[in-house]
Amino acid sequence: MSELAMFPLGSVLLPYMPLPLRVFEERYLQMLAQILQVEPSEFGVVLIERGQEVGGGEKRMSLGTIAQIVQLEPSEVGVLMIAQGARRIRITEWLDDDPFPRAEIEELPELVWVDELAGLRQTAEKAVRRVLARASEWEEQTWSAQVELSDDPMEATWQLAGVAPLGPLDQLVLLSATSTEELLTELIRLCTEFEETLWLPE
Missing domain, CATH: 2.30.130.40 (LON domain-like)
Known part of the structure; x- marks a missing residue:
């Protein structure tokens, strides 16, 4: 400490x-x-x-x-x-x-990338870019749906979590992930839930 x-x-x-x-x-x-x-x-x-x-x-x-x-x-x-x-x-x-x-x-221990997660990361990237594009139809977003990511897969995974249009408590959930798989899985879940709210009637 x-x-x-x-x-x-x-x-x-x-x-x-x-x-x-x-x-x-x-x-x-x-x-x-x-x-x-x-x-x-x-x-x-x-x-x-x-x-x-x-x-x-x-x-x-x-x-x-x-x-x-x-x-x-x-x-x-x-x-x-x-x-x-x-x-x-x-x-x-x-x-x-x-x-x-x-x-x-x-x-806290740093999360580790394993190549077996490439497919899950691709799914997460599609979810984040999709929700960024749809959220931008309602209001201006900090990050574009075409934002560039690092070539390093672990860095890019954290960047996906960072650019997703989520609230701070959701971001805390991602920050507390104990594995890269958990981080990606939670990111997909939170983006899916957020995307669903964009289509709710006012």
Whole structure:
């Protein structure tokens, strides 16, 4: 177990997915100054269960992801940052928030790709692209149905989970998967359930 600076957010970060952030609160500017002293510069991201991102006092989930900083750019208000999801973590103990949120964490085992899952992954990709296309008929989506994926099958599997137009609690289900097969199976199920809601009468 180790100590890690934490950034609670109103969204879930999945491995191999980008995370753009505008850092302006003093506590997170202090956090940024500290973690940039070490390479790779990392912090943890967890979903806020109740409360707001700004000001503190929120209730936080215990499952999250390590984010690695890949780009920084000063702005008129704070710092524009792009990070990328890396390894999954579980919070074992929250520490004092002074001067910024910190926690004792343990890393979860990384999921492993096996070639026998190629067919299941193809089914999942079709489901995700189909539901992205149909959801875009109702409202603009963050990701296009033609989004490009990594050539690495494990990375691409996580990216499929990340671009699927699902809510944060559904994404937490995917983040908690204990095997690649479970991740793909749950992704197909959640996309199918979401797609069915698109055709329900208002």
